[in-house]
Amino acid sequence: xxxxxxxxxxxxxxxxxxxxxxxxxxxxxxxxxxxxxxxxxxxxxxxxxxxxxxxxxxxxxxxxxxxxxxxxxxxxxxxxxxxxxxxxxxxxxxxxxxxxxxxxxxxxxxxxxxxxxxxxxxxxxxxxxxxxxxxxxxxxxxxxxxxxxxxxxxxxxxxxxxxxxxxxxxxxxxxxxxxxxxxxxxxxxxxxxxxxxxxxxxxxxxxxxxxxxxxxxxxxxxxxxxxxxxxxxxxxxxxxxxxxxxxxxxxxxxxxxxx
Amino acid sequence: xxxxxxxxxxxxxxxxxxxxxxxxxxxxxxxxxxxxxxxxxxxxxxxxxxxxxxxxxxxxxxxxxxxxxxxxxxxxxxxxxxxxxxxxxxxxxxxxxxxxxxxxxxxxxxxxxxxxxxxxxxxxxxxxxxxxxxxxxxxxxxxxxxxxxxxxxxxxxxxxxxxxxxxxxxxxxxxxxxxxxxxxxxxxxxxxxxxxxxxxxxxxxxxxxxxxxxxxxxxxxxxxxxxxxxxxxxxxxxxxxxxxxxxxxxxxxxxxxxx
Numbered sequence: 001x002x003x004x005x006x007x008x009x010x011x012x013x014x015x016x017x018x019x020x021x022x023x024x025x026x027x028x029x030x031x032x033x034x035x036x037x038x039x040x041x042x043x044x045x046x047x048x049x050x051x052x053x054x055x056x057x058x059x060x061x062x063x064x065x066x067x068x069x070x071x072x073x074x075x076x077x078x079x080x081x082x083x084x085x086x087x088x089x090x091x092x093x094x095x096x097x098x099x100x101x102x103x104x105x106x107x108x109x110x111x112x113x114x115x116x117x118x119x120x121x122x123x124x125x126x127x128x129x130x131x132x133x134x135x136x137x138x139x140x141x142x143x144x145x146x147x148x149x150x151x152x153x154x155x156x157x158x159x160x161x162x163x164x165x166x167x168x169x170x171x172x173x174x175x176x177x178x179x180x181x182x183x184x185x186x187x188x189x190x191x192x193x194x195x196x197x198x199x200x201x202x203x204x205x206x207x208x209x210x211x212x213x214x215x216x217x218x219x220x221x222x223x224x225x226x227x228x229x230x231x232x233x234x235x236x237x238x239x240x241x242x243x244x245x246x247x248x249x250x251x252x253x254x255x256x257x258x259x
Numbered sequence: 260x261x262x263x264x265x266x267x268x269x270x271x272x273x274x275x276x277x278x279x280x281x282x283x284x285x286x287x288x289x290x291x292x293x294x295x296x297x298x299x300x301x302x303x304x305x306x307x308x309x310x311x312x313x314x315x316x317x318x319x320x321x322x323x324x325x326x327x328x329x330x331x332x333x334x335x336x337x338x339x340x341x342x343x344x345x346x347x348x349x350x351x352x353x354x355x356x357x358x359x360x361x362x363x364x365x366x367x368x369x370x371x372x373x374x375x376x377x378x379x380x381x382x383x384x385x386x387x388x389x390x391x392x393x394x395x396x397x398x399x400x401x402x403x404x405x406x407x408x409x410x411x412x413x414x415x416x417x418x419x420x421x422x423x424x425x426x427x428x429x430x431x432x433x434x435x436x437x438x439x440x441x442x443x444x445x446x447x448x449x450x451x452x453x454x455x456x457x458x459x460x461x462x463x464x465x466x467x468x469x470x471x472x473x474x475x476x477x478x479x480x481x482x483x484x485x486x487x488x489x490x491x492x493x494x495x496x497x498x499x500x501x502x503x504x505x506x507x508x509x510x511x512x513x514x515x516x517x518x
Contacts, residue, residue: 022390024291032386034288073516096390103394104401104511108518111506121509123394125471127291127384131281131355135362135382142363143414144422146405146431154515155402163403163429170425171418172405212384247370250380252363256413257332259367 015118016043016083018110020103022096022126025212026054030132035124042090046079051092054213076106084115096128100149100177130175132212133236137220138250140206140238144172150187151178157187164191168198173244173253176237188237189227195239196223204240206251211236220251274377275302275342277369279362281355281385284471285313289391294383301349305338310351313472335365343374355387359408359436389434391471392495396479397509399465399497403431409446410437416446423450427457432503432512435496447496448486454498455482463499465510470495479510 019038024030039045039058046065065082067075076091083089093101103123110116134141146167150160167174174195180188195203205226209217219229223239231237244253278297283289298304298317305324324341326334335350342348352360362382369375393400405426409419426433433454439447454462464485468476478488482498490496503512 022386025384029293029296030291030384032283032289032291037288073518096386096394098390098393098398098400100401100514104398104514105516107398107506107509107511108513108516111509111511112518117507123398125284125289125386125390125394127281127355127386128390131357131384131387134357135355135384139357139363139366139382141357142359144405144407144419146403146426148403159430160403163431166425166429167405167431170422172422172426247366248376250366250370252366252370254367255359255363257364257367259332259371 014086015115016085016087016089017120018079018083018089018091018106019122019124020091020093020097020106021124022101023051023054023092023094024127025129025132026094026210027213028055030127030212032126035126038122038124039090042088044082044087044089045092046075046089047092048075051094054094055092072102072105073109076102076109079106080109080113080116080119083119084113096126098123098125099128099147127212129177129211129236133206133208133238136208136211136216136218137206137238138247138252140173140240140244140251140253141175142253142255143241143243145175146172147175147177149177150180150184150191152184152187161190161194164194168195171241173241174239176239178233179235179237180231181233188231192223192227199223199242204244204246204251206238207231207235209235220246220249273345274374275344275346275348276379277338277342277348277350277365278381278383279350279352279356279365280383281360282310282313282351282353283386284388284391285353285469286472287314289386289471291385294385297381297383298349298351301347303341303346303348304351305334305348306351307334310353313353314351331361331364335361335368338365339368339372339375339378342378343372355385357382357384358387358406386471388436388470388495392465392467392497395467395470395475395477396465396497397506397511399432399499399503399510399512400434401512401514402500402502404434405431406434406436408436409439409443409450411443411446420449420453423453427454430500432500433498435498437492438494438496439490440492447490451482451486458482458498458501462501463503463505463510465497466490466494468494479505479508
């Protein structure tokens with residue numbers, strides 16, 4: 001039959017493609033047009049339930065593959081298999097997918113796949129929690145900063161502690177991701193105690209919950225007092241350097257301009 | 260006359276507002292809806308010429324105040340004065356305005372202004388060069404990273420060198436902003452030499468020019484060889500940690516998942 005000769009009438013001739021898409025802090029207001037286009041183009045959207053819910057209107061009418069929070073490996077394998085079978089797949093992360101997100105794992109799994117080289121992959125950046133939280137607080141990241149996750153699920157605590165120590169010693173502003181969870185309620189205090197060896201107890205500290213999304217809350221305290229705040233897994237903690245100050249209720253690290 | 264009694268008929272009754280807006284890497288494709296709305300709402304747009312050109316269609320029909328690259332202080336003062344006189348002002352930065360951008364300086368100038376407390380300010384985050392460059396290279400920022408500017412215009416070189424040293428010692432991935440300019444052609448080599456005390460010469464290095472905008476170019480080399488690349492002021496340099504590898508031509512720092 002003539003129809004069989006048409007391209008695509010046997011199913012896809014070759015592998016599909018994967019976009020690893022950063023949604024930004026959460027709301028559709030924070031998602032770039034490029035991210036939106038990548039989702040609109042996708043036939044299959046793969047992600048953690050909470051992220052899929054953030055883009056419900058875009059997910060509607062598409063096949064959605066949902067896994068639990070710790071199902072990252074399964075999620076990426078599924079995305080690669082679907083793309084290898086010809087689908088256009090979007091893997092979604094909140095924030096930027098390249099900052100503690102899904103991009104690295106996906107590229108690792110892709111490189112190990114027999115058809116990995118044939119699948120086109122694009123990483124679509126997004127506004128990451130560090131800068132979304134900074135914007136809510138003022139401008140604490142105007143000078144050199146270090147981004148550290150306090151989760152020891154994949155990294156030994158000794159490595160984390162060493163990084164905290166060096167970052168504090170070199171007067172970096174510190175941005176802490178995954179600052180506290182039920183499994184490790186004490187990490188934030190241990191991190192604070194390391195930093196206190198190098199910084200004054202009145203060094204300003206900003207905490208933002210749900211940065212850039214509905215229910216955003218921001219506080220400014222100092223190293224002495226911030227542990228009393230309701231810091232959790234949807235919080236980002238920013239610890240000032242020696243120059244950071246509070247100006248009219250905003251956290252500002254001067255870049256050094258003479259005024 | 261009755262009309263005179265209408266609100267606003269004498270000009271604005273009080274101060275206006277300022278949005279410090281991150282344009283993202285450059286193209287309108289990378290600007291969030293929230294950033295676009297802030298620009299649409301503005302009566303006056305203040306910025307460096309190159310950034311204004313990136314948003315020509317949005318700037319059209321609005322008053323535009325342009326200053327040179329080193330006119331940051333004048334730019335922020337002008338923005339604050341205009342807002343104090345009642346205008347809705349947008350100050351634009353490429354990338355994220357809170358990362359070596361205009362947000363901090365603006366808040367400093369605002370805090371020193373007699374009407375500063377009355378002016379409403381919003382910082383609108385954008386996709387910063389670190390993650391736009393990372394996306395172009397693969398996924399090098401999947402683990403803890405340090406962001407360092409090599410510009411010594413406002414920071415003594417000794418401080419920069421000390422931060423490079425500590426970040427290298429603690430095995431952070433390094434992101435270098437302002438990596439090279441005519442005024443300091445040698446900083447990048449000096450930075451590389453510091454890092455080489457802690458990292459193997461074959462450590463992968465990624466360089467991206469014009470990340471996320473027209474004319475984007477990306478290269479992957481190593482600490483031994485990357486200085487030959489055409490690194491300039493519109494480039495971002497990402498230096499891998501001890502775990503970073505090149506997979507199918509992409510730069511990936513594994514997070515530590517067992518595959």
